[in-house]
Structure formats: C-alpha cells, structure tokens
Amino acid sequence: MVVRIQTADFDVGAELAALRSNLPEIGAVVSFVGLVRDINEGAEVSGLELEHYPGMTEQSLQDILTLAAQRWPVLQSLIIHRVGPLLPLDQIVLVAVATRHRGDAFAACEFIMDYLKTRAPFWKKEQTPEGVRWVDARESDERASQRWQDAAAAASLSQQGAL
Template identity: 65%
Template sequence: MTVRVQTEDFDLSTEVAALRAQNPKVGAVACFVGTVRDLNEGATVETMELEHYPGMTEKSLERIVDAARERWPGTDVLIIHRVGKLVPLDQIVLVATTSAHRGNAFASCEFVMDYLKTHAPFWKKEKTEHGERWVDARVTDDAALERWGLDAGNAKAE
C-alpha cells in the first residue's frame, strides 16, 4: 500500500526497508519525516490535532503519488500521514521515494511533500498557552508548489 492515513506512529527503518524490498532496481531512497514543533508563530504548542475526511484524503494522496510516478517513471512512493492528537516531537508524516538514481529520488520526494502540503485535505488545530487555533495554509507552501509548474489552487499532473 503506497498511502496510509493512521493514528499510530510509524517506524522509518521498517517502512523504508519494506519500500526498498519491492524493487531490486532501487539505487536511491529519499525520505522526509515531518514532526510536531514545540513553537509556532511565537506560541508554545502543547498539542496538535489533525483531522481529515476518510476516503477523500486517501484518494487525494493517491493522486499525488500518481503525479509523481508520471513525472519520474520507475519511482515508487510511500506516504504515511498521521491523524489525531499529537504532541511536540511526534512524527506527523513520512514521504519516501525510491528510484534508480538519487536525483529522481530527491526530486520526487520534494515534489510529493510540496503537493501534499497544498492539496491533501488535512486540518490542523494547535493548542497553545493562548488557547486553540486552526493552522492556516502558508504562502510559502503555494510558492513551493508553483516551482513544479502546478497552480496551488488547482494542482494536476502534467
């Protein structure tokens, strides 16, 4: 399975080993692990709660995987995204890509993460010392996606 949305934590080594084992042509693996920070916009983060629409979220993530595979044929992709209540230092997301060569592995990993940040239907609510607040999308995330030739409002595979 290339896309999982779950409450449970994941083990990076186990997930990468399983992804690599699928293809003997793999010469490179690139990974990104996003974690909960203890500080955001000047406020101490006590917890972060991630919500999603089951079914819709997985389909959105699968479209992102398909877009990466279309751009970099022969690339395998794994996305694991956690939901529920998390605390600082908890892992939120794993994006891992494999390819015959490092350039495609790095590029596809970064592409998937940029696309995910702007188009995956997740909502984040932080609890800080000032109360609870929803985390807004960042302009920098839209700019990151645009460098791939995708519009942040309507990203599609080329």
C-alpha cells in the same frame, strides 16, 4: 504506491526496508519525516490535532503519488500521514520514494511533500497558551507547490517548441 492514514506512530526504518524489498533495480531511496514542533508563528505549541476527510484524503494522496510517477521514473512510493492528537516531537508524516537514481528520488520526494502540504485535505488545530487555534495554509507552502506547476508549464512549452 502506498498511502496510509493512521493514528498510530510508524517505524521509519521498517517502512523504508519494506519499500525497497525485492527490487534490485532501486539505486536510491529518499525520505522525509515531518515532526510536530513546539512553536509555530511565535507561539508555544503544546499539542496538535490533525483532522481529515476519510476517503477523499487517501484519494488526494494517491493522486499526488501518481503525478510524481508521471514526472519521474518512480519505482516505489509511500505516504504515511497521522491524524488525531499529537505532541511536540511526534512524527506526523513519512514520504518516501525509491528510484534508480538519486536525482529523481530527491525531486519526486520534494514534489510529493510540497503538493501534500497544499493539496491534501488535512486540518490542523494547535493547542497554545492562548487556547486552541486552527492553522492556516502558509504562503511559503503555496510558493513551493507553484514552482512545480511553473516548471511543468515551462517543460511543456519547451516540448511544443521542439515539435
């Protein structure tokens, strides 16, 4: 499980190659790359600045990877998240998961990204024609994260019923 917070860009191909190196049991690698958009909530965005709480952010991301590994048989996982000033089309985040089977890899990658959006201490400030504004959490991100909690609760109840 690798977590990196950095200002520099990353090479997706190189990162994925490193993730799967020397592990012949890997049957699937699923990745997600988040980019800076030039529009948000109907406003033009010319730039974005990401801030974080050093130490706390890395631990939060590590905890998310640990949760994913508890739910799925993850062989390798990676989060790279950039901070500092970014422009439209810049890469912000890379989440990658390696497992034996694709279903586990897809689910774990989506889980990690959903939890990252709602639980990791990052703050976004956008530059718009009207000036600088802080970006609030999206309700859709909260719903995406909640469905994983609901699924875990349902699975727990199902297991208790089987006992």
